[in-house]
Amino acid sequence: VIQEVITELGSVFELKDMGILTYFLGLQISCKSNGDIFVSQQKYATDLLAKSGMSSCKPCPTPLKPHTQILLTDGIPLKDPKQYRSIVGALQYLTFTRPDIAYSVNTVCQFMNNPTEHHFFLVKRILRYLQGTLSHGFTYSSSGPLLLSAYSDYDWAGDINTRRSTTGFVVYLGSNPISWQSKKQGS
Structure with missing residues (x-):
């Protein structure tokens, strides 16, 4: 079926079949x-660690400590936030992909x-994770029933700076996540 589509497109447009997709815009596909199809950004993440000077950092088990509350004014402002x-x-x-x-x-x-020094410390923790x-x-699994399921959650006034709530959802097709979002309540 895929070959038929490629042939049909080739009759209308000039194209070059480069074979099976393995890398595209920072996504590694195997x-x-x-x-099954596995999609990751391992090279992108490795390059980010190198660019940040964190290639040899000690890993940590979570991207943030549980129940972390961060104030806008925590710490000294960075001299150069670039x-x-x-x-x-x-x-x-x-x-x-993460x-x-x-x-x-x-x-x-x-x-x-x-951003402050404390906020930058939190960014470094994410890099360590x-x-x-x-x-x-x-x-993305090719087996199992393709049932659509969705889950959502919210935190009631969870932002200590603004007292706004955050809602989120994830949608699965079978066991494969196909859409997700997290959004803070508007003003």
């Missing part, structure tokens, strides 16, 4: 013999305007 913003932006891209860091990255994103979980990613 097809398993059982039909590195903070650059790393946090790169971490945002990494959340495409929902395990999405909450933590979203948390440190909230301090992009005026990545060091120990470089091979993590998604496996």
Whole structure:
């Protein structure tokens, strides 16, 4: 079926079949013999650790300590927040295949305007977590029933700075996550 589509597209457009997709926009894709597809950003994460000077850091078990509450004014403001913003932006891209860091990255994103040394310490903790979980990613399984299921949750006034709530959801097709989001309540 795929070959038929490629042939049909080739009759209309000029194209080059480069074979099975293995790497695209920082995503590493591998097809398993059982039909499963594994997607990760291991090279991207490794490059981010190198760029941040954290290649040889000691891993930690979680991206943030449980029940971490962060104030806008925690710590001394960074003299030059460019590195903070650059790393946090790169971490945002990494959340495409790493929902395990999405909450933590979203948390440190909230301090992009005026990051402090304490906020940068939290970013480094996320990087230390990545060091120990470089091979993590998604496996899209080709087996099992393709039932659609969804889960959601919220924290009631969980942001100690604004007292706003955060809601989130994840949608699965079979055992495969296909959509997820976390969003803070509007003003």
